[in-house]
Amino acid sequence: MAPSYNPLGQVKKGDPELYELIEREQDRQRTTLQLIASENFTSVAVMEATGSVLTNKYSEGYPKKRYYGGNVVVDEIEQLAIDRLKELFGAGFANVQPHAGANANAAAYLGLLEPGDTVLAMRLDQGGHLTHGSPVNFSGRLYNFVSYGLSENEDDLERIDLSQIASLAKQHHPKLIVVGATAYPRIIDIDPIREIADEIGAYVMFDAAHVAGLIAGGVYPNPLVGSKGRGCDLMTFTTHKTLRGPRGAAIVTNSAEIASKVDKAVFPGLQGGPLENAIAAKAVAFKEALDPSFRVYAKLVVENAKALADSLVAEGFRLVSGGTDTHLILCDLRTFDADLSGKEAQEVLDSAGITCNRNQIPFDPRSPFVTSGLRFGTPAMTTCGMGKQEMETVGSLIARALRERKDQGAIEAIRDEVAQLCSKFPPPLERRQEA
Numbered sequence: 001m002a003p004s005y006n007p008l009g010q011v012k013k014g015d016p017e018l019y020e021l022i023e024r025e026q027d028r029q030r031t032t033l034q035l036i037a038s039e040n041f042t043s044v045a046v047m048e049a050t051g052s053v054l055t056n057k058y059s060e061g062y063p064k065k066r067y068y069g070g071n072v073v074v075d076e077i078e079q080l081a082i083d084r085l086k087e088l089f090g091a092g093f094a095n096v097q098p099h100a101g102a103n104a105n106a107a108a109y110l111g112l113l114e115p116g117d118t119v120l121a122m123r124l125d126q127g128g129h130l131t132h133g134s135p136v137n138f139s140g141r142l143y144n145f146v147s148y149g150l151s152e153n154e155d156d157l158e159r160i161d162l163s164q165i166a167s168l169a170k171q172h173h174p175k176l177i178v179v180g181a182t183a184y185p186r187i188i189d190i191d192p193i194r195e196i197a198d199e200i201g202a203y204v205m206f207d208a209a210h211v212a213g214l215i216a217g218g219v220y221p222n223p224l225v226g227s228k229g230r231g232c233d234l235m236t237f238t239t240h241k242t243l244r245g246p247r248g249a250a251i252v253t254n255s256a257e258i259a260s261k262v263d264k265a266v267f268p269g270l271q272g273g274p275l276e277n278a279i280a281a282k283a284v285a286f287k288e289a290l291d292p293s294f295r296v297y298a299k300l301v302v303e304n305a306k307a308l309a310d311s312l313v314a315e316g317f318r319l320v321s322g323g324t325d326t327h328l329i330l331c332d333l334r335t336f337d338a339d340l341s342g343k344e345a346q347e348v349l350d351s352a353g354i355t356c357n358r359n360q361i362p363f364d365p366r367s368p369f370v371t372s373g374l375r376f377g378t379p380a381m382t383t384c385g386m387g388k389q390e391m392e393t394v395g396s397l398i399a400r401a402l403r404e405r406k407d408q409g410a411i412e413a414i415r416d417e418v419a420q421l422c423s424k425f426p427p428p429l430e431r432r433q434e435a
């Protein structure tokens with residue numbers, strides 16, 4: 001490999017202990033398969049902006065309405081991020097300051113609700129997120145969450161149960177209905193939920209943490225619009241999952257009234273100074289997502305997920321809802337091997353160089369710590385350039401590792417095969433160092 005610019009040169013010189021740890025992590029990222037559905041590899045440009053001098057600046061407030069001086073340039077940077085984001089989702093208003101997806105959701109709740117208000121959201125054990133009312137999360141402690149789940153009927157098995165949402169909405173009169181999930185492989189149609197919400201006068205929030213990049217890339221309908229021209233009232237999302245930006249989040253809406261509530265909730269409601277280095281990196285990511293090449297990427301992510309899904313089905317796994325429309329696959333291990341738990345499977349795959357996470361499946365007989373499922377996603381490996389053929393290989397490597405899990409030699413051989421495969425599809429940083 002040709003010597004090149006090392007963005008960690010000063011860390012190497014001044015803090016070899018930390019440098020060595022970062023090197024080890026980089027090594028892990030490039031020699032093992034990254035199949036965690038919420039992860040991705042950002043571009044080098046995103047990493048450069050994240051590591052820029054903007055980390056030195058305090059900018060409490062919003063563009064042209066700051067509390068400290070010296071924000072002339074920062075104002076332009078944050079405005080650039082806002083304008084690009086509005087264009088990306090066809091939104092009237094955008095807030096790019098939330099530090100993470102959980103903060104964005106907290107801001108949405110703080111802006112729209114009073115403590116104790118009722119909210120309808122997806123069950124956590126069927127795909128919802130911690131911030132959708134978990135009793136150990138601020139959401140479940142401050143607000144009265146009621147949960148809807150997936151259908152058990154043959155004809156729409158493991159799809160979101162709309163009739164359940166409708167009847168819970170009539171029964172509980174929530175002020176807000178939260179849509180969106182962390183482990184749901186299918187496209188969610190916003191139209192029927194909008195109708196249910198309108199009947200009871202509730203807000204609709206779409207949590208697009210996972211699918212924001214798919215929406216931006218045109219392979220998932222924009223929930224802000226809906227097919228009838230009016231979708232959710234606001235959409236929160238992370239910038240680091242399918243959207244392939246820096247760690248962080250944002251909120252968009254078409255309502256001036258909601259935008260004003262959200263802005264006040266983010267600052268001064270929840271956060272102090274924004275991370276302008278992260279906001280600059282968000283601006284980079286939004287520009288990348290506006291480029292036509294991102295549509296190609298998003299399409300490949302979904303095609304790869306379908307290819308991996310087919311491969312897993314051929315190996316004897318059952319997929320929750322029977323397949324995927326997105327970047328994500330939820331795999332039920334019980335048809336493959338009734339004795340194999342999600343916890344054991346995750347550990348076996350980890351030792352074979354295949355990184356994924358265990359996940360509860362709907363109506364899981366095992367506990368959330370053990371589980372009967374695995375969640376896989378294709379955003380990261382698609383960024384590295386893998387395609388359909390590699391996905392078929394990955395599916396068979398997963399099955400082989402799990403079948404031969406008691407044989408240490410077999411696991412090591414798979415780990416070597418994985419490393420060899422990964423060496424042909426390096427992450428963006430590696431590609432640049434080789435250039």
Ligand SMILES: *Cc1c(COP(=O)(O)O)cnc(C)c1O
Binds near residue numbers: 102103129180
């Ligand atoms: C990932 C995720 C979040 C939280 O994002 P963080 O950046 O980890 O705080 C919120 N909602 C959903 C649905 C998610 O998948």
